[in-house]
Amino acid sequence: MTASIALPTAADVDAAAQRLKGVAVRTPLVFSPVLSDRVGTRVFLKPETLQRTGSFKFRGAYNRIVQIPEGARRAGVVACSSGNHAQGVAAAARLLNMPAVIVMPHDAPALKRERTLALGAEVVGYDRATEDRDAIARAIATERGAVMVPPYDDKDVIAGQGTVGLEIIEDLAVLGLAPDLVAANASGGGLIAGIALAVKARVPGAHVVACEPAGFEDHARSFRSGVRERNAAPTGSFCDALLAPTPGEITFAISRDLVGEAASATDDEVARAVAYAFTELKLVVEPGGAVALAALLEGRLQAEGTVVIVLSGGNVDAETFTRCLRG
Incomplete structure (x- = not known):
């Protein structure tokens, strides 16, 4: 593979x-x-x-997002996260003046959700036990022409x-x-x-x-x-x-x-x-x-x-x- x-x-x-x-x-x-x-x-x-x-999540998020070509930045980024990657992506996108959508489980800690929103990202919730977060994120990225920023892979x-x-x-x-x-x-x-x-x-x-x-x-x-x-x-x-x-x-x-x-x-x-x-x-x-x-x-x-x-x-x-x- x-x-x-x-x-x-x-x-x-x-x-x-x-x-x-x-x-x-x-x-x-x-x-x-x-x-x-x-x-x-x-x-x-x-x-x-x-x-x-x-x-630590800010490190990887910024290193990925800063390499997106200028012409592709307007559509923004999409990520899946229970909170830390969400905040890292949201912060990196904000520094680079890009919109961000985060697919986050409903049971994520309220603090992480609130801080992700405070950083200017849009949050889309899902059920961790019954829904496929990656499928949800891919659909959003396809619809908006946004770049996926994986949490680790x-x-x-x-x-x-x-x-x-x-x-x-x-x-x-x-x-x-x-x-x-x-x-x-x-x-x-x-x-x-x-x-x-x-x-x-x-x-x-x-x-x-x-x-x-x-x-x-x-x-x-x-x-x-x-x-x-x-x-x-x-x-x-x-x-x-x-x-x-x-x-x-x-x-x-x-x-x-x-x-x-x-x-x-x-x-x-x-x-x-x-x-x-x-x-x-x-x-x-x-x-x-x-x-x-x-x-x-x-x-x-x-x-x-x-x-x-x-x-x-x-x-x-x-x-x-x-x-x-x-x-």
Whole structure:
């Protein structure tokens, strides 16, 4: 299936970094003494919670949209998302003076829907359990002549997300370090595939681990079988940002070779990680952004040497966040 598809490379990540320079936030790489003491090794955090729109998704969205030719921009873009990609696309389109339509599930967090609308995008709702969001988005794109911006299975989107990994490598190098392990959350796999491209090109021996909600371990099962596996149900975890049904075709072609490792955490464990991030790390992280942290706290990562945990998003509504804090 992937033989005829052009896969992104580390060079594409480098090119994306140039397009994003001065537009995306270069989020800091933060050494965490408290986490390092807890797990017995050196731990850094990459808080994409501080990125534009509160998640890494802006990187890939902007890298894709900015390459749309001027003559095709008037018709705008269409995307599918439960919230973080929605906001990334809406923000990128707004910066480039383009209209955006987002196909978003009815059960998406209200905060993410409101912020997507506030960024000027049009939101079209659908039922996650009974309707096909991709079919809805394709129909809108065809009707309007708009460009589809996939949430993960796109060469330019993956390259944009890979700039997270590039920054990790560059910032550690300044300290005279290289990562032994980088763990990031995985849904359709754009972030983990992009990070792997950047990291493995420069530190081939580093381990890159895909972290998923328990019950939605499609990457873990796909790594074991060698083919893309599907999750049994479309809903069932409060990690709403990580509920893609299966790894992307392009993302899996990358991660199958460059990642191959996965870890998971239950909703209860993720809730504890959200609370830990707030009380101990002084950071606000959404459930879908905290699975890698939860996997570390639960001892499911081989934490040796220099470990980097990507906190992929911080768009959590007050009710969910309070529930996590209360335990």
